Amino acid sequence: MISSIDLMLLSLVVICAIAAINVxxxxxxxxxxxxxxxxxxxxxxxxxxxDVAFTxxxxxxxxxxxxxxxxxxxxxxxxxx
Amino acid sequence: MKEVQARAEALKVGESIxxxxxxxxxxxxxxxxxxxxIVHGHYSPGGGFQGGVILGASFVLIALAYDLKYSMNYxxxxxxxxxxxxxxxxxxxxxxxxxxFGGLFLDYAALDALIPLGPVEWRSFGIxxxxxxxxxxxxxxxxxLFWDLSSNGGLxxxx
Numbered sequence: 001m002i003s004s005i006d007l008m009l010l011s012l013v014v015i016c017a018i019a020a021i022n023v024x025x026x027x028x029x030x031x032x033x034x035x036x037x038x039x040x041x042x043x044x045x046x047x048x049x050x051d052v053a054f055t056x057x058x059x060x061x062x063x064x065x066x067x068x069x070x071x072x073x074x075x076x077x078x079x080x081x
Numbered sequence: 082m083k084e085v086q087a088r089a090e091a092l093k094v095g096e097s098i099x100x101x102x103x104x105x106x107x108x109x110x111x112x113x114x115x116x117x118x119i120v121h122g123h124y125s126p127g128g129g130f131q132g133g134v135i136l137g138a139s140f141v142l143i144a145l146a147y148d149l150k151y152s153m154n155y156x157x158x159x160x161x162x163x164x165x166x167x168x169x170x171x172x173x174x175x176x177x178x179x180x181x182f183g184g185l186f187l188d189y190a191a192l193d194a195l196i197p198l199g200p201v202e203w204r205s206f207g208i209x210x211x212x213x214x215x216x217x218x219x220x221x222x223x224x225x226l227f228w229d230l231s232s233n234g235g236l237x238x239x240x
Contacts, residue, residue, distance in 0.1 A: 050126040054118075058134040063223055066141055070231040 006046060013039045026075065030068040037061040096147070104146035111139040119216040123205060129212035133168075133219030140220075141227045149232055156224060158236065165221025171214030175207060187211070 016036040023029045037060030044053035089098045119132030144152035176187040184191025189207025190200035198206065228236055 051128070054126050054131050058131050058138070062138050063134055063141075063226075066138075066145070066227060067230055070227060073231070074233065 002046070006043075009039055009043050009046065013043065026072045027069070030065055030072060033068070034061045034065040037064070101146050104142055108139050108143060111142070112136060115139065115216075115220075119212055120209070122212040123208040129215030130219055132212075133216035134223055136216065136220040137223030137227075140224045144227065144231070149228065149236065149238060153236075158225075158228075161221050161224055164217050165225070168214045168217025168219075168221065172211055172218065175210050175214065179207070 013036060016032055016039060020029050020032040020036060023032060037056055040060065041053045041056040044050075044056055085098070092098060115132045115135035117132075118127035118135060119129055122128030122132065140152060140156045143155060175189075175192075178195070179188045179191045180186050182191040182194045187207075189203045192203050192207060193200050232238060
């Protein structure tokens, strides 16, 4: 495990996690969450857990992003109250 | 060229001829990759779960680029239910068959009494059978999750 790559990935993961919570637009938050999943996938791969990385890439970045978008498109931009 | 322009003008809002053509070309390769991941699951990264998700994602991609009705020509609700239940049946059936032939649940070496291949071969081959079952079940569940979530459960019009 190369420490400089590891440090870069970890800091990007933290930045993405904070940005996904703080961003106002739900669609943007979903996209940032997909980026977060891919970074976690890279992190697992650098740790040697290729199988976990594969699952993270398919489930976290692939399917869950699509399911989030499918749910968000049924919401409205402004809240009613 | 005229034909393509006529087709492009006939499209509804949110449909793009570039995306539809790209998806049409891309989907067979995604499905082959999913099958590869399932079949090679027991000696390389991947397996039934990941391969099933990739297979399911290919049908989700068709539903996103076209619409839900069009994607159901390729994977109807009935076929989806049959495939999902078959997958679960393969998984549990293999385990129960092992138990019936004198081993523990999912102890593939016991299947040696059914077809004599040797216990070591059966341990490898049994995992392969279970991976296929898991792949089918996961593919069906992923596709139906997307259908229900994108159409509010009605399955009439989606994204």
